[in-house]
Amino acid sequence: MLDVHDISRSFGTRKVLDGVSFTVGDGRMTGFVGGNGAGKTTTMRIILGVLSSDSGHVELDGRRLTPADRALFGYMPEERGLYPKMKVAEQIVYLGRLHGMSQAAATASTTTLLERLGLEERASATVESLSLGNQQRAQIAAALVHDPDVLVLDEPFSGLDPMAVEVVQAVLSEHAAKGAPVLFSSHQLDIVERLCDDLVVIADGRIRAGGSREQLRESHSEPRYEIELSGDAGWVREQPGVSVIELDGRYALFEVEHGSVGEQAAQAVLQRALAAGAVTRFAPVRPTLAQIFKEVVK
Amino acid sequence: MSIAAPQAVRLVAGREISMRLRSKAFLISTGILMLAILASIIAGGILSASATAPKVAVVSETSSAVSALGSSGALELTTATSVQDAEQLVRDGTVDAAVVPASDPLGYEIVALDAAPTAVVQLLSVAPTVQLLEPSDNDGFLTYLIGIAFGVVFFMSAVTFGSTIAQSVVEEKQTRVVEILLSTITARQLMAGKVLGNSILAFGQIALIAVISSLGLTITGQSALLGALGAAIAWFVVFFVFGFVLIAALYAATAALVSRQEDVGSVTSPVTMLVMIPYFLVIFFNSNESVMAVMSYVPFSAPIGMPLRLFLGDAQWWEPLLSLVILLATTLLVIAIGSRIYANSLLRTGTRVKLSEALRG
Numbered sequence: 001m002l003d004v005h006d007i008s009r010s011f012g013t014r015k016v017l018d019g020v021s022f023t024v025g026d027g028r029m030t031g032f033v034g035g036n037g038a039g040k041t042t043t044m045r046i047i048l049g050v051l052s053s054d055s056g057h058v059e060l061d062g063r064r065l066t067p068a069d070r071a072l073f074g075y076m077p078e079e080r081g082l083y084p085k086m087k088v089a090e091q092i093v094y095l096g097r098l099h100g101m102s103q104a105a106a107t108a109s110t111t112t113l114l115e116r117l118g119l120e121e122r123a124s125a126t127v128e129s130l131s132l133g134n135q136q137r138a139q140i141a142a143a144l145v146h147d148p149d150v151l152v153l154d155e156p157f158s159g160l161d162p163m164a165v166e167v168v169q170a171v172l173s174e175h176a177a178k179g180a181p182v183l184f185s186s187h188q189l190d191i192v193e194r195l196c197d198d199l200v201v202i203a204d205g206r207i208r209a210g211g212s213r214e215q216l217r218e219s220h221s222e223p224r225y226e227i228e229l230s231g232d233a234g235w236v237r238e239q240p241g242v243s244v245i246e247l248d249g250r251y252a253l254f255e256v257e258h259g260s261v262g263e264q265a266a267q268a269v270l271q272r273a274l275a276a277g278a279v280t281r282f283a284p285v286r287p288t289l290a291q292i293f294k295e296v297v298k
Numbered sequence: 299m300s301i302a303a304p305q306a307v308r309l310v311a312g313r314e315i316s317m318r319l320r321s322k323a324f325l326i327s328t329g330i331l332m333l334a335i336l337a338s339i340i341a342g343g344i345l346s347a348s349a350t351a352p353k354v355a356v357v358s359e360t361s362s363a364v365s366a367l368g369s370s371g372a373l374e375l376t377t378a379t380s381v382q383d384a385e386q387l388v389r390d391g392t393v394d395a396a397v398v399p400a401s402d403p404l405g406y407e408i409v410a411l412d413a414a415p416t417a418v419v420q421l422l423s424v425a426p427t428v429q430l431l432e433p434s435d436n437d438g439f440l441t442y443l444i445g446i447a448f449g450v451v452f453f454m455s456a457v458t459f460g461s462t463i464a465q466s467v468v469e470e471k472q473t474r475v476v477e478i479l480l481s482t483i484t485a486r487q488l489m490a491g492k493v494l495g496n497s498i499l500a501f502g503q504i505a506l507i508a509v510i511s512s513l514g515l516t517i518t519g520q521s522a523l524l525g526a527l528g529a530a531i532a533w534f535v536v537f538f539v540f541g542f543v544l545i546a547a548l549y550a551a552t553a554a555l556v557s558r559q560e561d562v563g564s565v566t567s568p569v570t571m572l573v574m575i576p577y578f579l580v581i582f583f584n585s586n587e588s589v590m591a592v593m594s595y596v597p598f599s600a601p602i603g604m605p606l607r608l609f610l611g612d613a614q615w616w617e618p619l620l621s622l623v624i625l626l627a628t629t630l631l632v633i634a635i636g637s638r639i640y641a642n643s644l645l646r647t648g649t650r651v652k653l654s655e656a657l658r659g
Contacts, residue, residue, distance in 0.1 A: 048481040051645060067484070071301060075481040079647075081474030085317065097309055098482045100301040142478060 001025050002150060002181045007046055007056035016042050018205045020056070024150075024181040024198070029172060031196030032185040033293060039205040040185045041078050044154050047183070048075050060150065071099050074148030074175075078155045078185075080139045084128035089114060091127060092141050099146035106145065113141040117167060133161045140168055151175050153184040157191055169195060193289040203297040213289075220295050221287040222255040225266050228281035229273055239272070241265030253285065306483040310491020311498065314466060318499055328503060331454075335507055336514050343518025352417050355384040355396040360406045364397055364422065372421055385409055394418065444527065444609060445584040448534055448602045451507060453577040455538070456545045457570060459500040463492055463546050464553035464566050467640075471557050476644050485641035493546040500542050504535065530609035533618055534601065537625065541601035544629040545573060551636035554643040555651045565650065572598045580606070587612060595621050597628040 002024040009017040017039045024030045034040050045051035047058050049070050058065045082091055089110050096106030114120045117137040122130060127138060136159055143153065151172065157165050172195065176182045186192050192199070199216055201209040209216055224245065227233065233252040237244050242265050246253040254269070256262035273279045287295075301309075318324050353374045356364055361377060376393055378384035384396035388411055395415040400407035408418060470476040470488075479488055508531060515524040548569045556565045576599030583589040584606065593603035594613065600621045607613040639656040 045477070045645070050477055050480045071482050073481065075478065077474060077477040077481075079474040079477065081472075081477075083317075083469070083475055084473060094309070094313060095478060095482075098301060098306060098479065100305075100482075 001061055002047070002183065003059040003062075004043070004047065005057050005059060007043065007053045007058070009042055009046060009051070009053050016205050017046070017053070020202070020205070020207055022200045022207055022210045024183045026181055027176050027179045028181060028197045029176045029195055030181070030183045030198040030200060031192035032183055032200050032202065033187075033189065033192060033289075034185075034202035035297065038202045040202060041154055043202070044075075044152050044183070044185065045077075047152055048073060050075075050077075072146070072149040074143045074146070074151045074153075076139065076143040076153040076156050078158075080136065080159070082127045082135070082138060082142060085126055087124050087126055088119065088130065088138050088141075089123035092138070092145050095142050096145040101146055109145050109147065110141065113144055117141055117164075132159070133164060136160050137164055137167075140164070140171070144171060148175070149180055151180060151182040151184070153182075155186055156184050157186055157188055165191070189289045189293060199289075201293060201296045209292075209296045216292055216296075217287055218258070220292050223258060223262050223266070224253060224255050224285040224287070225269070226251070226253045226281065226283055226285050227269060227273060227279065228252075229276070230278040230280065231276060235272070235276075236269060239265065239269050242269060250280075301483065303484075303487055306487040307491040307494060310483070310488055311495030314492055314495030315499055318462065318496075327458075328506075331503075332506060332510055336510055339511055339514030339520075340518055343514075343520055352395065352415060352421075353393040354418060355387045355393040357381055357384055357396075357398060359399045360397045363406055373418070397422075442584055444530070445580045445602070445606050448530075448605055449577040449580040451504065451534075452538060452541070452601050453573055455500045455503060456542060456573045459496045459542070460545050460549040460569065460573070461562070461566065462499075463496045464549045464562050465559065466492060466496075467550050467553040468556060468559055468562050471554070471644060471647060472559065474647070480644065485644055486637045489547070489550050489637050489640045492550055493543060496546055497539075497542055500546075501535075501539065504538060508535070527609065530605040533608055534605040537601035537604060537618075537622065540622070540625045540629050541597070544597060544625070544632050545569065547629070547633045547636040548572070551632075551639040554640045555653065555656060557647040557650075561650060575599070576602050579603075595624060597625045600625050 004020060004022050004024075007017055007020045008015070020039065020043055032040055032043070042051065046053045047065075049065065049067065060069050063069075086094070089107075092110045092113070093103070093106045096109055097103065101109070111120070111123075114123050117140060119134060119137050119141065122134060127135060130138065140156070143151075153172070156168050156172070160168060169191075172182055172184065176197075184192075184196075193213075196213060198212050199210065200207060201216075209220065211219075227236065229250045229252075231250065233247060233250055236242060236252040236254060237247065239254075241261065242254045242256055244252055244254045254266075256265045270279065270282050273282070351372055351374045353376060354364065355376045355378045357378050357380060361375070364373060364375065376387060378387055378396065381396075381398045384393075384398055387393045388396045388409055391411075394410070395418045396409040397406050398409055399405065408415065408422070410418075470479065476488075512524055549566055552566050552569055553562055556562060576593060576596075579589065579593055579599060580602050583593075590603055590607055590612070593599040594607050594617065596603070604613065604618050604621050608618060635657070639653070642658075643651045643656045
């Protein structure tokens, strides 16, 4: 488990991170979301030890992180870059060796990765001669060459073509399935929503929310239901314990309280509807991540 | 699986070297440099070889007077059967001059075609003994040439490899690859690897220059000069090693302040000035002992100044050691400050980082 503990950091007089704490569980895909300048990149850089924090620390499995631990991390910085004049395979082998791999192990791992990413034919081309999409794939290979125990990826999906997005998703899930903590940030909330188990929301350098996706849904929005009737739905407004959000002819979207009281109120709506006629739809409405995000950072 | 510091430094240095050796521009410029050095040595050899001994004809009566000069090689003697014969040899250009009997106190006179053969006259003249109170072993022109040679070699290596380091530092910043590197190795290891890799290349080039010039001097028969220069060259190499590391660290640290290749030139120009000033001081003041004495202790000019003073015999035995200690201390200090600037500036992209901010961190 990766445990970020009360980290603060200022650049000059500007406080970029203020007491940031969250955890990334083993085998949990953790999405890290926040607006531009919220502190995601700074937090990730501090986790990787690329940047130092003014206070606070990061633990892995209850121990303070050491450089030796960090060598086992796979890191993909937000601002991509490799040596333009180095050959793809050579470069990835070099980065593998910098992570402590032997020449043979780094070469073997590079070959496997490049094949998997569909880049094996460009292995001896220089990075600058690759297309942008292929450069992104090479970047992914660079982050994964040493078969990392922990993944920290800053915007791993930005700039990827749809095929590469799929590959990266598969790789992330694979690592998580092996029990590795995986932390990734993204602006693409739909991808985060599809992929993550846990969520950490940061705004203005403070953690606004964190926990499992479902938990967040519950705590940051009232349970909502939608119902579609054969007749007019206007009567729903009069139901006790129910507040209607949207009403459109035979359709109603309403909110109830948390817990069993709310559930009973929703069931009461359904019973009355059934008594009145046919019900074509009745379902709980899951708030999207985008809605939760807006709710949390507001 | 984490990486040990020496291994990290070695890998970084190895990459610097292999990337450089793969650059055609580097290989071609090194080749041209080596050819130029070889050509200048051979040209020097041919020039000195063409200054041959004057040819002089003698007759039996005068041969004893000049035979000593003939056997030492200062004159090339031809024995003529008679004075007329000797004059004929002068007329048809077979010899430059003839030494024939005469009735003056010397017992002989010189016959030449249209001008007094100064070289022969000087050789046959009796000159009073000169006692120099402060003799100098070397002539001024040679000193000048050697001074320039040390200066050029140091200047060229420092600027060439220094700017290579600077470009490589900025390349990593500009392409952001530095962030990946820093997630597994430290900024200090990265800088050490860069300085080491480029230093090895610079030393390799210097060694190649030393070998080529020694070979050239030996082949062209100028080994006497080689013997006189040997100690100075050895000291030059020692000073070069530390002096270069000092300058390399400065280039790395200053280049880390900027994020674009276009800005490398302006940000490293103070360092280039530090290298250039000793070069010009050597050219203009190589005969001024007090300027040279100061230069041989200033860390930036010591690699040029001290070997030159040693060659001239102006320096006491302990002076190079003291100068070396000063250079070493400066180098360590610069590495300490430089790696701080480097580490604090690497992740700051965009505008140029202020030196004060880089030092504060």
